[in-house]
Every structure is written in structure tokens, then in C-alpha cells.
Amino acid sequence: MAEQNVITSMLDDLSQEQPIHTALCIGQQIDQNASIQWHHFNVTDFLSLPFTQRYDLGFVLFDTDEMQTINDTQKAQLLVKLRDLMAKRIVVVSKLSDEKLLRSLGFTQLIDKTAHDSDFALWQFNILTYKHVPDWFNSKFWANPENWDKFRW
Template identity: 60%
Template sequence: MSEQNVIASLLDDLTQMQSLKTALCIGQDIAQYDLNKKIQWQYFNASDILNLPFTQRYDLGFVVFNDDLNRRSQLERGQIIVKLRDLWAKHVVVIAPQGDDAFMRSLGLTRIVDDALQDSQQTLWQFNILSYKNTPDWLNSKFWANPENWNKFRW
């Protein structure tokens, strides 16, 4: 029951932060937790997502590790999340078992700190391309090819 409340509040928070119109879910159909009913949901199981050709990019991808996903090898689970992260969705949220911390970090996901899921032995992870990596100060035109400085300074 607490998982349902966490999913509903997470979806509410995500829709307030950014405009979400389309979303897909893998593992469990969570369209019922969208209380505002503003998001157009599509549900896929793990086998479908691995074999589907790319047709459109979604605003949100939601993965819930259920029995079907937990039975799959770590390679297949990684392929599902990577395909979702790189191709299908702008923002990815994953509900995974607690023992998968190193695996989730290796896929570029960051942990969402939430006390509500501690009782259920699951953790929340996310990947948002907009906040994945901040641009460092040195990566700008000031420090790179400046034709006006050629033949003035010796490196």
C-alpha cells in the first residue's frame, strides 16, 4: 500500500516539475496511480520492449522490477533500462530491489532518497538527461580555439 502512495506522489511531483504528456511503463501497469489522468500511458512487458522498434520518444519511462524482470539476467535488465534511457524516454524512474545499488549506478541512475519504500525492500532510482551532468567551467569557448590568441601566446 505504501508503494502505491509513493508512486502516486512521485508522479504528482514529476508532473509539477515538468510537462509530462506521454509515458510508458514496464513491469507493472501504473496508469492507475496517475490521479490527474493527464498523462497518456502505454504498458509494455519486458519481452516487448526488447523487441520493439523505436517509434516515438516518451516524456517518462517507469520500470517496476516485478517477478518477470527479476527472473531475467542482469544483462537483459540492463539492456531494458539502457534502451529506455537512451532511446525511449527523457526521464526514467526505476523501482528496483535494494541489492541492485551498484548495478543501477553503473547505468547512470541516481538514487531518489525516499523513506517510504524502506519497508518494502525496494529503492527508487532516476535518470534525467537534463540533470545528468553539469557543464564544467572549463568547457567553454574562452579556453578553447581562440583565433585572436594564435601567435600571441606560446603553449
């Protein structure tokens, strides 16, 4: 029951940042929020699913019995397809042993693993906050329009 409360409060927090209308869940059937249209898939169905739409949220539970049977390659394929094609934002509930895979795919940790004694971690990927744009990456430092009539390049 506590897990459902955590998922509900997390969905409320994510909805406040960006509206969530459609969500994709892999690993377990979740229907926590009635305002969100949920679509559930198992791993094999999802990996063979053609791209038809981009969902607002992808929710993956690596801590279920179904997910224990897949290997790291299938986990990486699932996350990459979800990240690159299917979802704008992804939340992953995983074991601590999946940290290396998730970090290598650009996920950031939501719950510090040292703050609890359980073998789980909560990760997210949001394309809007994935990379901070550096100050030098703008037209001010590239085109130099103030020098167009002064120097011959």
C-alpha cells in the same frame, strides 16, 4: 494503497519539474494520472519494440513477479534501451541488490536505502541533469579570440 499514493505524489512532483504527456511502464499496469497517456509493455515485448517515439517518462518496476524471471543482462539491455532511445526521464523501483547495475548505468538514487527497512530503492535517470558541465568547457578557454591578432599560432 500506500504505494499508489507514493506513485501519484511522485508523478505530481516530476510533472512540476518537466511536463509529462506520455509515459512508458514496464513491469506493471499503471494508470495513476489521467492527464498522462500510459503505454504498458512486458520485458520481451519492450526489448523487441522498434523505436517509434520518445516518451516523457519511463517507469520500471523490478519488484514484480514478471521481473524476477529475467537476468541481469536483460535488465541492463532494458535500461540501456530505455535510457538511450525511449525515454527522456526514467524512474526505477528496484531491490537493493540492483544497486551496482543502476549506478553503473548512470542512475541516481532518489530514496536513501538506509532510511527504511524494506528491500527496495527508488532510482532515476534524467538526461538534463545527468552531468554538470564544468566551467572550463566553454569557448572562453578554447578559442582565445582576444589573441587572434597578437600571436601567430
